[in-house]
Amino acid sequence: MGSIPITLSSEKKKKPNQDQLEFGRTFTDHMFVMDYSNEKGWYNPRIMPYQSITLDPAAIVFHYGQTVFEGLKAYLTQDEKVHLFRPEKNMERLNRSNDRLCIPNIDEEFAIEAIKKLVHLEKDWIPSAPGTSLYIRPFVISTEAYIGVAPSKTYQFIVILSPVGAYYKEGINPVKIAVESKYVRAVPGGTGEAKTGGNYAASLKAQELVAGSGYAQVLWLDGVERKYVEEVGSMNVFFKINGEIVTPSLNGSILEGVTRNSVIKLLKHWGYTVNERKIAFEEIYNAHKDGQLEEAFGAGTAAVISPIGEFSWNEHKLVINNGETGEVSKKLYDTLTGIQYGTEQDPFDWIVEIND
Template sequence: MGKHIIDITLSETKKQKPLSDQLEFGRVFTDHMFIADYTEGQGWSGHRIVPYAPIALDPAATVFHYGQSVFEGMKAYMGKDGKVLLFRPEENMRRMNQSCDRLCMPQFTEQSAIEALEELLVIDKEWIPTEEGTSLYIRPYMIATEPYLGVAPSKKYQFTIILSPVGSYYKEGIHPVKILVEDEYVRAVAGGTGMAKTAGNYASGLRAQEIADRKGYSQVLWLDGVERKYIEEVGSMNVFFKINGEVITPVLNGSILEGITRKSIIQLLKHWDIPVIERKISVEEIYEAHRAGTLEEAFGTGTAAVVSPIGELNWRDEQLVVNNGDIGSLSEKLYNELTGIQYGKIVDPFSWVVEVVEPAKA
């Protein structure tokens, strides 16, 4: 498939950019967005970059009634010498297509998506903040747009990419978070949509997160939906535990999202010859390791925080303090290494970073 021609309509007015110390996650958006449309039997068409604006949808659009919606989360970083850097964008687009497959939605080729993203980043490059720890959050998403109330896959879709400048996740420096183990509500089960990045998964987690907030905990640790004993994810992050020198993370089982940061952390640990294993791990095992003094560290991984150390777990109203509530040395090393690679500050031995190159001017 050849490269799609992207029609470009530049905004006639420029938005005022917020100061870097006033950036909130997902509140402010850049001047432009990318859109493409799909019709069954015709494929994708209308590839365009247009001024950021509301979109018009029919009230009967399938997305409103049957939830055909998938998305991704990634970032662009301002590296050395003004270079715009992406971190493993092909992995995000591959995962998006996996989500599309699960929800009976058409795929948008990884190459076409990355080409569209790079074109959009060149146009809105000045929106990428440059202060330490800041970045430009990238939200590609696809929704079903056919006006039809029958329970069936839509025949029309829209693929969009929007951009939002975000501040440092750790404004006061990296610090451990407190996690509440959830054993009443369920996020997903194997055979469901837990492995897909779809809107409904996040809506179903809001009640448990609300309870955690009220109790003073920043995230929820989800257990499996059948036996309610095996650990799956932390909020919107994958989770790791360092027990007696070995790093353990729940094995992907069809109900756990395949995190890009998770995958990168595992590769880094193997690169450092640190024992790391993917397997089922129960909350009881974590409890026993804590009692035995062998639970050395715990941390979540994801695009937003990269590495989020866990300082306390609350299970059945019992507080399990991890590493005296301090940052573990491995968590800190992983955070520094991965962010160093993402911002182009240190050598990238895995070729994870992609530089966005502006087209040569005629």
């Protein structure tokens, strides 16, 4: 695919105040775009001014949701270096999602180089305040004008960037979670393990219903028996029970999170026993009743670690660790963010540095 030509924007946007950053509301001056056709494969990679996309109303993406996306971040260190955190894992997962949605694979190394080039161009957009970062959103859309149910013959791969504030403005605080028993997020054999828009659209109803009762998110149960834990909101979930860390095993409906993988590696590095297996929520309830449920937390790119202070399940309230952030949750958050911002040792060589 060769080099990546750059067309610079003639008008630069005003950058937002770092203390007023909202997640995903502001976008940088440029974006990366690459096209695909069955005849040419992936071609015409370019960086261009951020702009609207013109698509035919019959484009397949609008009708059948043939689209995938990823999410990662660029971090500015104290000495002005720019870090990416395990971008190769995001590109590997992008291609797994592509495969599930019948989208042609993308050259992973080239995609990372494109991201690095775009982030380097937009370095001035990376906020420097503690806890802030530049969110990177790669995505693929099906663009063929055709309303027959079939894979598209044309696509675009696009990367956009958004400066984002600290997820927790006053430190990490435990959230309240409602266990969802009516709606399901995904089932094995479906698209739950792919990062595709339809999964997230399907999750909105349950989250909207519990938000009115003061809950931050829902805990999803399996779609068959409605008893086994899957994810919390759009994050993977972990529990500390009597000293052991347990998390749902990947079963075809659970997204394989990059943060999930990193958490497991760190915990094992520290000597914890980590067990990936099926977990009935009744087991969580009984562990809480017996005083053995010590911590619970979500893990994902946006929040890194999100401690859970309370579950609501079948009219039961399960308050965890007196509603306070647990020791393991805090250590994971501090270590992962420390590695990302270059203040902690990186024992696994997870950081990819973008050089000037």
